[in-house]
Amino acid sequence: MPSPTALIAEDEPLLAKALQQALQRGWPQLDVLQLAPNGIVALEQALALRPDVLFLDIRMPGHSGLEVVRELAEQWPEGLGQKPFPLIVFVTAYDEHALEAFERAAVDYLLKPVTAARLDSTVQRLQTLLAQRSASNQDAQLERALAQLRQLAAPAEEPAAPRLEIIRAAVGNRTRMIPVEEVLYFEATDKYVNVVTAEGEALIRTSLRELLPQLDGRQFWQIHRGTVVQVRKVQAALRDEAGKLSLVLHGRPEKLPVSRLFAHLFKQM
Amino acid sequence: MNQRDTSVPPRLLLLLRELASSLLPTLVINLLCALGVTYLMRIGGSFYENLQVSMCIGLLAMLFINGTRLAIWGDGPPNKLGFLVLIAVAAPASVLLGRLLASLLLGQPILSLVPEHSDNIIAVIVLTFLVCAGATLFFWNRQKLAALEAHASQVEKQAVQAQLQMLQAQIEPHMLFNTLATLQSLISTDPLQAELMLNQLVQYLRTTLSASRADSTTLQKEFDLIKAYLGLMSLRMGMRLSYTLQLPEHLGRLRLAPMLLQPLVENAIKHGLEPKVEGGNCTVRAAIHNDMLVLSVLDTGVGLPTSFSLNQPPAQKEPVIGMHFGLDNIRERLATLYGPLSELIITHNVPAGAMAQVTIPLKMLKAAHRPAKSSRLLDH
Numbered sequence: 321m322p323s324p325t326a327l328i329a330e331d332e333p334l335l336a337k338a339l340q341q342a343l344q345r346g347w348p349q350l351d352v353l354q355l356a357p358n359g360i361v362a363l364e365q366a367l368a369l370r371p372d373v374l375f376l377d378i379r380m381p382g383h384s385g386l387e388v389v390r391e392l393a394e395q396w397p398e399g400l401g402q403k404p405f406p407l408i409v410f411v412t413a414y415d416e417h418a419l420e421a422f423e424r425a426a427v428d429y430l431l432k433p434v435t436a437a438r439l440d441s442t443v444q445r446l447q448t449l450l451a452q453r454s455a456s457n458q459d460a461q462l463e464r465a466l467a468q469l470r471q472l473a474a475p476a477e478e479p480a481a482p483r484l485e486i487i488r489a490a491v492g493n494r495t496r497m498i499p500v501e502e503v504l505y506f507e508a509t510d511k512y513v514n515v516v517t518a519e520g521e522a523l524i525r526t527s528l529r530e531l532l533p534q535l536d537g538r539q540f541w542q543i544h545r546g547t548v549v550q551v552r553k554v555q556a557a558l559r560d561e562a563g564k565l566s567l568v569l570h571g572r573p574e575k576l577p578v579s580r581l582f583a584h585l586f587k588q589m
Numbered sequence: 590m591n592q593r594d595t596s597v598p599p600r601l602l603l604l605l606r607e608l609a610s611s612l613l614p615t616l617v618i619n620l621l622c623a624l625g626v627t628y629l630m631r632i633g634g635s636f637y638e639n640l641q642v643s644m645c646i647g648l649l650a651m652l653f654i655n656g657t658r659l660a661i662w663g664d665g666p667p668n669k670l671g672f673l674v675l676i677a678v679a680a681p682a683s684v685l686l687g688r689l690l691a692s693l694l695l696g697q698p699i700l701s702l703v704p705e706h707s708d709n710i711i712a713v714i715v716l717t718f719l720v721c722a723g724a725t726l727f728f729w730n731r732q733k734l735a736a737l738e739a740h741a742s743q744v745e746k747q748a749v750q751a752q753l754q755m756l757q758a759q760i761e762p763h764m765l766f767n768t769l770a771t772l773q774s775l776i777s778t779d780p781l782q783a784e785l786m787l788n789q790l791v792q793y794l795r796t797t798l799s800a801s802r803a804d805s806t807t808l809q810k811e812f813d814l815i816k817a818y819l820g821l822m823s824l825r826m827g828m829r830l831s832y833t834l835q836l837p838e839h840l841g842r843l844r845l846a847p848m849l850l851q852p853l854v855e856n857a858i859k860h861g862l863e864p865k866v867e868g869g870n871c872t873v874r875a876a877i878h879n880d881m882l883v884l885s886v887l888d889t890g891v892g893l894p895t896s897f898s899l900n901q902p903p904a905q906k907e908p909v910i911g912m913h914f915g916l917d918n919i920r921e922r923l924a925t926l927y928g929p930l931s932e933l934i935i936t937h938n939v940p941a942g943a944m945a946q947v948t949i950p951l952k953m954l955k956a957a958h959r960p961a962k963s964s965r966l967l968d969h
Binding site: 332 | 762763764765766767769770771772773774775778824825826827828829863864865866868
């Protein structure tokens with residue numbers, strides 16, 4: 321078995337070096353391929369080098385550590401002969417809320433300053449997981465990462481917002497009143513949300529994040545970071561050769577891409 | 590909560606101030622007394638004559654009572670029983686003297702003022718006594734009200750101050766742990782650098798945490814603190830951060846409130862340069878323009894969010910972000926300490942990034958931080 325490889329994404333050069341050195345002591349077989357100074361480079365290099373382990377700082381310029389994993393899960397090539405999704409270890413100095421979420425989602429994480437004892441136990445866990453991996457299904461790793469991401473994305477228990485019945489959308493100088501049942505899907509744009517119905521489109525000045533708690537979760541499904549669709553308006557889900565999923569709607573020509581994070585919603589019964 | 594000035598004005602000054610503020614109400618009361626005496630009590634004499642007499646009695650009583658009170662009790666509250674006695678003496682005395690004075694002014698023979706009807710004079714004395722007591726109550730209430738208002742404004746100032754102390758104590762744990770991690774890595778690889786960084790961290794922590802920080806600091810000290818902070822950050826961010834500090838030598842001893850400048854520098858790093866992939870420069874500058882102290886923090890970072898203005902208080906719906914809280918506190922303190930001509934402006938920097946600028950009239954600055962007792966003058 322070739323020696324395992326790793327990528328370290330950390331925006332502070334001294335800390336990146338320090339983690340590399342600590343790993344050299346605690347896991348000499350591990351080959352650290354590169355140090356990425358920001359989230360954008362981390363994503364590029366992770367896709368190009370396909371390391372076995374990915375150490376990700378949470379707060380980085382470009383993309384945050386979480387965003388890197390989300391994008392990586394989206395773009396990681398699937399199928400036979402492909403390398404399995406990397407094992408992820410988040411590295412953070414202090415994030416009270418994030419840590420709680422990590423515990424819930426059983427995500428590996430290291431706290432800065434990194435102590436030798438904690439690093440050792442993390443290394444042991446990673447070694448065990450790597451050994452199991454070669455035996456099991458190649459896609460299991462990606463599924464595990466996706467499950468963890470779903471956990472992390474799950475909203476904390478919030479008091480239910482009042483259900484939205486009618487959407488008041490601006491169309492020129494008029495306010496259009498749109499019953500939610502008529503909405504095919506919501507699509508986040510720069511600062512607005514585009515409300516798409518069979519008749520046309522209208523903008524509302526709100527964010528998808530604010531809108532979501534006001535929608536009935538059984539009727540409206542999030543299928544992508546920026547898309548929420550009304551399930552009853554979905555005619556079919558299609559899978560292309562690359563394994564990407566997209567939705568065909570009643571009464572609209574366009575196909576809506578489904579993020580891997582939400583693909584499990586459209587599995588056959 | 591002692592808000593008396595350190596130098597108590599002499600009692601004479603106090604008396605003059607008191608008299609000036611009591612004059613108008615006293616005149617009104619005198620007028621009412623003259624009306625009452627002439628048309629309700631009908632003790633005789635024309636309204637004009639009675640007005641003269643009433644003015645003389647009233648003013649004398651006011652002078653007598655206020656003068657004695659200040660002489661005996663000073664600025665403090667008078668003893669209640671003693672004050673009653675004072676009024677009891679002041680009333681007949683000012684009636685007799687007042688009548689004498691009035692007759693002199695009116696050019697009437699003094700003899701005619703010897704009362705033919707003793708009932709009348711007793712009624713006037715009783716009236717004077719009652720009016721004096723009433724007027725005293727009125728003035729007391731007025732003073733109490735003023736004291737309450739002063740207290741309220743004091744409480745407001747303290748609230749802003751308390752907020753500041755909370756801000757000071759809020760050292761971001763994220764920043765702290767990241768710095769400690771860097772220190773940890775340096776200890777083995779570069780002990781000299783580690784020591785330098787530790788010194789900077791200690792200076793930064795000490796000044797920022799210390800809740801008992803003085804009301805004022807000097808620009809030099811403030812710049813030293815910023816230098817320590819930026820030094821820490823540039824060690825951590827490496828090539829991504831460069832910084833420039835510009836403090837003209839003659840401004841170093843200028844006094845100002847602490848924590849006006851530092852939060853702006855931390856904002857520039859945290860919201861401007863840290864999130865920017867390629868990093869950039871932070872420039873902190875002090876200058877005098879048209880008798881105004883102008884403090885500027887410029888960064889070449891990611892710039893301001895376009896969606897809302899940082900120069901407006903946040904709308905109610907918007908969550909109170911840390912940055913807003915800090916900026917609001919700076920604005921409030923500028924207004925309470927240096928008046929409405931001082932301001933904080935957040936705007937875009939050219940070609941990229943943000944600029945925060947604090948402007949304070951020099952006059953207000955020097956008035957607010959006049960050195961106590963010692964006559965050390967600013968050499969500016």
